[in-house]
Amino acid sequence: MPRPPRGNSSAKRVRLAYLVSHPIQYQAPLLRRIAQEPDIDLTVFFGSDLSVRGYKDEGFGVDVKWDVPLLEGYRHEFLPKLKDGDKTTITSPLNYGITSRLRGIRGEPPFDALWVHGYSSINALHGMVAAKALGIPVLLRAESWLRDRERSGTKLGAKRAFFRTLGSFVDAVLPIGTYNAEYWRYYFGPDFPSFLMPYAVDNQSFQKLSRNAEAGRGALQAELKLDPARPVILFASKLQSRKHCDDLLEAYKNLASAPGKEPLPYLVIVGDGEERGELERRTAESHLTGVRFCGFRNQSELPRFFDLATVFVLPSRHEPWGLIVNEVMNAGRAVIVSDDVGCHPDLVRDGIEGYVFPARDVTALTSALRGVLASPETASCMGLNALKRIQTWNFEEDVRGLRQALATVTRRITA
Structure with missing residues (x-):
């Protein structure tokens, strides 16, 4: 496979291995960006080519094959x-050969x-153990946060014990944002x-496509x-x-039943999944x-819908991040999230880029929609504020954080 051009001799470069389950559409452009660093020699190791x-995505309930390049521009192996x-x-996947x-x-x-x-797969743990045995420092990145599903005291105790052990195999963590940073502090200490x-998307690409x-x-x-004269509320995610x-549909019903509020917005729902039939039934x-x-x-089609939207809404529970929000903000659209x-x-921020409402609170969601509209x-x-805000949450910050981590654990490059 083609190798990215080398800016320096390999002796002066940090050889960085990245272990991940499979090619991920959000990560591919970031990996291409990291591969451009002249003193980082990146090789990505995938467990699967699914x-x-x-493959059939259980959340969407349809066969999925991403229409964006997943493997171009960086060195990789399966x-x-x-x-x-x-x-x-x-x-x-379960693999061998990482050691x-x-x-x-x-x-x-x-x-x-x-x-x-x-860190929750045998492959990931195998990689960390192998690195520890070879004296190679480990950097860990994940989406986890403390606002997780309820667990019994026994399960929580087992999780804390697991992290005490895991911490001995990890040299540094790479938080994706505020909640993820809290998670690492809670389990690994301050x-x-x-x-x-930061969890970022290819801002330049999404802005251009939009x-x-x-x-x-x-x-x-x-x-x-x-009707172009009517505003559009957009939902784009797995159903x-x-x-x-369903909460967004109920909030939309509240808007539709309110007298004297014209023009009534549309609700455009992009996505598929187990709930679609029920949502269509309730709509009818x-x-x-x-x-x-x-x-x-597919991924390349979404900017057309972002451009159509007046406001985007993600009313999820248990959503560790929500990268679709990054994408929509790059289109300069207001966003409402739980x-x-x-x-x-x-x-x-409330009233700036959009609104944040308490999850499952349909009345609050209705109020937020009325505020934006x-x-x-x-x-x-609000859309312009969103675009300005997302400019600072980008791949350059990702590279900066990665360089700082590598400079600390390897002492072979500068931050």
């Missing part, structure tokens, strides 16, 4: 498999550091080495039978129970003619 070959499937679990690859083969020197995505590597989508806005409005599109029973179900749309969406402390100027101003 996202490349296509580890030999003991077990693989159409979804990632604790035991799948020999970290040690170096065919005359290569050993890697200087291992970066691992997640003095554990920590370097912010600008380009404007030219085709009229065609999409015609396709969906939308699973925890995403609570309530005679809500302004709702549009658009089904699953307080159970992990990105909100970092990206969304109070006037076209209100929604536009």
Whole structure:
């Protein structure tokens, strides 16, 4: 496979291994960006090719094959498999060979550091143990937060014991945001080495795609039978129970039943999943003619819907981050999220970029929608604030955090 150009001799570069379950559409552009660093020699080790070959996504309930490049622009290898499937679990994928690859083969020197995505799979733990045995420092990045599902005292005690052991195999963590940083402090202590590597998307790409989508806005409005004079509320995610599109539908019903509020917005629902049939049934029973179900749309299509929106809503429970919010903010659109969406402390301020409402509180969600839709100027101003806010949550900050971590654990490059 083609290798990214080398800026310095390999002797002066930090050899960084990245271990992750499979190619992830959000991560691919970040990996391309890291590979451009002249003093970081990145190799990505995948356990599975499921996202490349296509798979049935349980959340969307449809076959998914991403239409964005997943493997271009960075060095990568697929580890030999003991077990693989159409979804990632604790035991799948299951690979071998990571120890020999970290040690170096065919005359290569050993890697200087291992970066691992997640800690709840045998593959990830195997990688950390192998690195520890070889004296290679480990950087850990994950989405976890403390606002998790309720657990018994026994399970919580077992989790704390697990983290006491895990901490001895990790040299530094890479928090993705405020809530994730709290999580690491809780389990590893306040003095554990920590370097912010924010959960970001390819801002430049999404901004460009959103600008380009404007030219085709009229065609999409015609396709969906939308009156351009009416505002659009957008939901774009999996139609699973925890995403609570049902709460958004109830809030929309509240708007539709309020007298004298014109023009009534549309509700455009992009996505598929187990809840779609029930949502469509409730929409029909309530005679809500302004709702549009658009089904699953691939990554490259989403900016067309962002461009269409007046406001985007993510009413989820147990959402560790919500990268779709980053994407929509790059289109300069106001956003409303529940307080159970992990990105909100970092990206969304009440009345500035949009609103944050208590999860499952339909009355509060209705009020937030009314606030954004109070006037076209209100929604536009919030959208501009959102675009400004997301500019600082970017890949350059990711590279900065990664460099700081590597400088600390390897002492071979400067931060």
